[in-house]
Amino acid sequence: MRRLAVIGLDCADPVLLGELLPELPALRELAESGCFARLRSTDPPITIPAWMAMMTGKDPGQLGVYGFRNRRDHSYVGLRLTNSTAFADADPVWDTLGRHGVRSIILGVPGTFPPRPMAGVLVSGFLAPNTEATYTYPTSLAKRIEEWVGEYAFDVRQFRTNDKAWLFSQVREMTEKRFAVARRLVAEHEWGFFAMVEIGPDRIHHGMWAHYDPTHPRHDAASPYRDTLPEYYRFLDRQISDLLSELPGSTEILVVSDHGAQKMEGGLGINEWLIRNGYLALTDYPDAPTRIGDLIANGRVDWSKTTAWGEGGYYGRLFLNVVDREPRGIVPHQDYDATCSRLSDELAAVPDEAGASLNTQVHRPTEIYREVTGIPPDLIVYFGDLRWRSIGTIGWGRIHIHENDTGPDDANHSLYGIYISSTPGGNEDRHLLDIRREIIEYFGIEDPS
Amino acid sequence: MRKHKKIHIPADLAQAILDHLDELGAGTIEEYVEAVLRSQLLRAGHISAYSQEEEEEVERRLRDLGYLD
Numbered sequence: 001m002r003r004l005a006v007i008g009l010d011c012a013d014p015v016l017l018g019e020l021l022p023e024l025p026a027l028r029e030l031a032e033s034g035c036f037a038r039l040r041s042t043d044p045p046i047t048i049p050a051w052m053a054m055m056t057g058k059d060p061g062q063l064g065v066y067g068f069r070n071r072r073d074h075s076y077v078g079l080r081l082t083n084s085t086a087f088a089d090a091d092p093v094w095d096t097l098g099r100h101g102v103r104s105i106i107l108g109v110p111g112t113f114p115p116r117p118m119a120g121v122l123v124s125g126f127l128a129p130n131t132e133a134t135y136t137y138p139t140s141l142a143k144r145i146e147e148w149v150g151e152y153a154f155d156v157r158q159f160r161t162n163d164k165a166w167l168f169s170q171v172r173e174m175t176e177k178r179f180a181v182a183r184r185l186v187a188e189h190e191w192g193f194f195a196m197v198e199i200g201p202d203r204i205h206h207g208m209w210a211h212y213d214p215t216h217p218r219h220d221a222a223s224p225y226r227d228t229l230p231e232y233y234r235f236l237d238r239q240i241s242d243l244l245s246e247l248p249g250s251t252e253i254l255v256v257s258d259h260g261a262q263k264m265e266g267g268l269g270i271n272e273w274l275i276r277n278g279y280l281a282l283t284d285y286p287d288a289p290t291r292i293g294d295l296i297a298n299g300r301v302d303w304s305k306t307t308a309w310g311e312g313g314y315y316g317r318l319f320l321n322v323v324d325r326e327p328r329g330i331v332p333h334q335d336y337d338a339t340c341s342r343l344s345d346e347l348a349a350v351p352d353e354a355g356a357s358l359n360t361q362v363h364r365p366t367e368i369y370r371e372v373t374g375i376p377p378d379l380i381v382y383f384g385d386l387r388w389r390s391i392g393t394i395g396w397g398r399i400h401i402h403e404n405d406t407g408p409d410d411a412n413h414s415l416y417g418i419y420i421s422s423t424p425g426g427n428e429d430r431h432l433l434d435i436r437r438e439i440i441e442y443f444g445i446e447d448p449s
Numbered sequence: 450m451r452k453h454k455k456i457h458i459p460a461d462l463a464q465a466i467l468d469h470l471d472e473l474g475a476g477t478i479e480e481y482v483e484a485v486l487r488s489q490l491l492r493a494g495h496i497s498a499y500s501q502e503e504e505e506e507v508e509r510r511l512r513d514l515g516y517l518d
Contacts, residue, residue, distance in 0.1 A: 068516050083498035085491045114498050117484040120474050129503035138480040160513050312518035392518045409515050
């Protein structure tokens, strides 16, 4: 019987992993006997939509999923959380395999809440609200998980903290539980395909990168947490080793990530910039940093003078206020392309505080996706090659912001994740959207998509 | 604990589910029927993936994690 196990490490970065590999015997063995390459992520390189793009082989434009929240309509307040129904028509790989008699175990893949019926068992990822919700398929699996590990942890609570020792213990406990569940699932269920995602590396990167990376602007060489990030990876490697020892020897192994990581150098106030350049108008400028969503909800955006507004996060999303599209649009349809071009050029030219180029990239969805469905942002912005976060809150009184509007955060995402395979191969770059085809072909199935 | 209501489905349909329970991934016929109904109602937009409180809680968590601001 053919078996394939995908171990997903959210945010695992090829440069970092290359540095740490000598200390990680399980991953090093896989990389040396098989192959280790970079894996190009989606645009944007974000957990949602990246993992489900990997599992469906469809890019965010085809999926109509451009982030954790998407516009459900062209109103100003219509952002809604993504859930698993967004991927129901995209044929996740386990559905394809199920139609060909291959049973799957799916554990922690972001974008799988609420769980949908499938040929096998599924434990939802970290967008499950809590363990009171139905987060497994079949439903009764949740009770078994509780018997195995007690309270199951989707994610780390109260992540934004300067108490790094506490954060590390929480991430470690979460990872330990997830791998304990993984070992029980592969031992107790019939399966041909196994896929899990461990979110811990992402949380450790965001929480600990400055302590590890001597080039980080906030690095403290005397920090007691300098070794915490490598220590987590050594712990993770032991968890992977224990899981691998539970798998039949002939199992094909893939260790992949949805995107990489890099130091975060600062934040760029996307709406602050729009205000200063005459593209966004408020009725009154807030006294303290205030979310754009709150300003919109409270009627403090003057739409009659607003060309565009932005959303923050690890990347920027910019929405134009278009006539007959948005409720009080002012950008005429005939000016849409020219406005996008002008905004793209001006945003790409925003320098750092010293006047040096940030190397910002601005993308139009129609130029980067095979197809565009749903309601995409009009522009997708990577400030400073993603070394700068997009800050959507307003009230800072400046554009370059080194405080984080959501608490301590050391890292941002990068466009290349990792690809480690137990099958020998070259170290040329792979693409995340090709993983599904690789899985399907491993089982000798012609990919219907 | 959720409240339950009894419904009836045709015996041949119930038997078909029982015959394929293992490959359908469910432990019982009730588990399978509930999951299918929930999935279909979600897709049709007749029920929500999250309650209002759950959605606010998840958004707060995503903000805390840095995905949103």
